[in-house]
Amino acid sequence: MALLWCSKIQVDRAYSRAVSVLTFLKKLMNIIGMSEQWVSIYGLVVFPKALGQVDEAVTNLFD
Numbered sequence: 001m002a003l004l005w006c007s008k009i010q011v012d013r014a015y016s017r018a019v020s021v022l023t024f025l026k027k028l029m030n031i032i033g034m035s036e037q038w039v040s041i042y043g044l045v046v047f048p049k050a051l052g053q054v055d056e057a058v059t060n061l062f063d
Contacts, residue, residue: 029036 025036028034
């Protein structure tokens with residue numbers, strides 16, 4: 001889901017819309033030249049590491 005910008009936003013409401021994940025992945029694969037398998041591994045390892053949830057020893061496996 002992605003957040004939407006609205007000039008008449010109400011504080012007590014959540015605004016979102018569905019995002020086509022497949023379209024996003026296809027564009028990402030075209031930009032970085034990775035296969036779907038590598039994009040999946042990247043998403044499982046790199047994004048949690050950015051949040052501090054993965055040990056550095058695990059990420060060294062992919063360097």
